[in-house]
Amino acid sequence: MKKIMFAVLFVSGFSGAAIAQSSATLYGVVDEGFMVSTNANGSRQFALASGTDSGSRWGLKGVEDLGGGASALFTLENGFNSNTGALGQNGTLFGRQAFVGLSSKTLGTVILGRQYPTGYDFVGPFSAGGDWAGTGAGYGAHPGDLDNLDGTYRTNNTVKYKSPSFSGASFGAMYSFGGVAGNMTRNEVYSLGAGYANGPVAFGAGYTFVKNPNYSFYGDKANDSTTASNMSGPVFSGYATAGSQQIAALGASYKFGAATLSAVYSNTKFSNLGSTAVAGLTTSAFGGEAVFNVYEVSGKYSVTPALQVAGAYAYTRGASMLGKSGAKYNQVDLGADYSLSRRTDLYVLGFYQMASGHDSTGGNAVASIAFATPSSSNRQLVVVTGIRHKF
Secondary structure, three states: OHHHHHHHHHHHHHHHHHHHOEEEEEEEEEEEEEEEEEEEOOEEEEEEEEOOOOOOEEEEEEEEEEEOOEEEEEEEEEEEOOOOOOEOHHHOOOOOEEEEEEEEOOOEEEEEEEEOOHHHHHHHHHOHHHHOOOOOOOOOOOHHHOOOOOOOOOEEEEEEEEOOOEOOEEEEEEEEOOOOOOOOOOOOEEEEEEEEEEOOEEEEEEEEEEEOHHHHOOOOOOOOOOOEOOOOOOOOHHHOOOOEEEEEEEEEEEEEOOEEEEEEEEEEEEEOOOOOOOEOOOOOOOOOOEEEEEEEEEEEEEOOOOEEEEEEEEEEEEOOEOOEOEOEEEEEEEEEEEEOOOOEEEEEEEEEEEEEOEOOOOOEOOOOOOOOOOOOOOEEEEEEEEEEEEO
């Protein structure tokens, strides 16, 4: 026993500090629910839905203390379909996140790899879709998650900086290299953001610019196409030939007691339509730009420490195109969540949308709750009840 204790103390003398100051964590979420859609391309749909409230995932993250308030960090996060076990993010192994970097308590954090845009970091949490309304499946996102406030779309080849907090205020920026030899700006993405959180008040602002979005933003996953359209759904798929996309967003919240009220505004613009070649699309079908404005108000209330209820209303207005009125989408989200323990909860979520005008295909707009099969009419209701376990 003495020999064993001496060996332990001897090894600890050389490596104990490093062990104590470093950590690696395995974590994840398994989320599974039952979904009903009143109109999925003309038919009623009943299905199991993976990752409705939180995308099913597993990941590894670690931190190493380098001394002097500095540390090294990394995250590798995989998304998967718990119905089938298949990879998420269209076959990308660590499609949710994959990055490594350095952090300083006084200078901020710099990380490199696949990440969320900075604009989402600062504004997404204020939106219902980015907080509680079917965040995993995206049903509560604004149509098609066109402003990415649900965080559906990440960026590859990214250098990202976030400042430390200055009495509640912080800011950040990122740049994604397009990776095209001889053309520095093709497929590039950059994003800026700033926010403030102190006591019951919080707000944030973000801006994201995307060059050639069909390939750099919507088509940056393992099995995405390098020649055809990667933009699905009728809301904005007709704008896949856009030369650029810009997203500007503002969000704010106020908490009083057990209640939190939030508001979000976003402006999304697809510019230089027809300037990016996409197989199967006529580049001359549209010209100029297509603009969407989104307005959302939401609230959530903790009835008890275990039970939360929430609701949201969002109005999306698309600009007119080719002499036709733009699409308009009115959506109401409702939800309730009950915690069985710190790691396991049950939830029920409902999403109702009504559409009017004309969408990006040029036809009459149909209800298209984000990432659900679009309706054949201008109305659609999706209801999901499920269980989520975190580890």
